[in-house]
Amino acid sequence: MKEEYKSVETEKKIMELPKEVSSFSSPTSAVSEEETRILTEYNDQRNMFKIINLHEPHRKTLTLKKFFKVKRNQQVVISSVIEKDGTLTTEGKVAAIGRDFVMLTDLQKRIWIPYAVIETANIPFGFPTYSNSHQHHIYDNQLRRKLMLNFGETVTKREALVQQFFEESLRTNLHSWKGTWVEVVTNEQLIFGNILKTTNKELFLKRFNAELSIPLKDVRFVSTFRLFSLCRKMLHIMFSVFHEKLKGGRKDG
Template identity: 50%
Template sequence: MRTGMRHSDYLKTLLEDRRNEVRHVDPIHEVGNQITSPPSATPLEENKIIAEYLEQKNLHTLANAVPEFKKTLILKKFFKMKRNQEVIVYFDHQGTTKETSGKVNAIGRDFVILTNLKDRIWIPYKTVLSANSPSGMPTYENAHQNFIYDNDLKRKLTTNFGETVAKRDVLIHQFFEESLRGNLERYKGVWVKAVTPEETVWGKIVSVTEESVLLHSVSSKRIIAFDDLSHLTSARLFNRVLLMGKNVFTTLFR
């Protein structure tokens, strides 16, 4: 727009108008003396919906482009959306379909961990047939996560990330996608029940290799290949006592 004014005069007038301008505080985007640019021309709630839609659309596009990874990609996304929430998982159990439920405790590269009042359950994605949220259950994470912010933890993550994360399972699950092998390495000495298509084996985790896990009971050692594993369940004390008693009885009267 032509004003017929010299640049210096125009600039002086513009600055004067700017000083006299009545400013209105933006209650959404303005914080203190700073103002952030809106992420889009749409309201925040609409922008959030669009972002979630685009993320899911991209996931389905990627999954359809590599069908061999589709199941793993979809399951990982579903379980991440349900972290610390109750889910129902249907998986292959010795030729039949078994249903179990629990809170999503950890999401790995090739497995998920569910926990309930009694057990910790490791389920490889390859054996999962379907997963869903139970009807009538609220979808929320632990309430304290929204209110407690640990400034000391923030400082440690900034200055000593590797050592800080390595000391806490929750942070490992948050920042890394472990493999089943890597996760079981940290459970050496724990008694578990390993279920394969042919048998159920009880034992203490002694060692873990790339292809298998070694379980040691009172009287025997068994190697369970990950390719054959349907799921793992932590053994409760009562079951361990029964198992040891059975093995001792068998040894005495063999």
């Protein structure tokens, strides 16, 4: 009876609280907000290093993901290893961080690089180590309400929110860029075409009337390119085909 009496009294006290007070949750910690944020980041990094020390195969992926998330919208330089070309250096702003890849952007193109081929990642000399976030986001004072009441529809409409809440794989991200002209680098060759679709194991490109399939495990580098570059590549292919036919005709003669 005493416990029941106490619970009734407690409920009455809560009901008597002002609406402004009862509508907010309790503070996340006993210290100031800035100290809480620093402590949270410290614990996050400490936990990451504990995980990678316990499971070595995840060291590279977890470290790269953490580095790129801290450098989101900032300039980075990446050295990747490709057997055909050796070490390839790429520079650009971090636009998307996926489960197994990072996407960079510059003034001309988008670049997808799998974590597996990245040798080192760093910031270029002379660049600041912070991001001017106001250059990358449009303020929306209704965004919080939209996320609370209609999360799925709100997130799917904005690529930045998709990257914020989900870790896409290279396969799903490339699939969302269907119709984009790209060049794909593997250890053996360079292939270009229009992204048609992706499956669990393959990337399909369309070039003219031909359909090309590339195993996703062989992809080392993917990059978009401008219309001028596309026209130049097409003219080069047409000239090569014409030259081969002409050479074959001379041999027959």
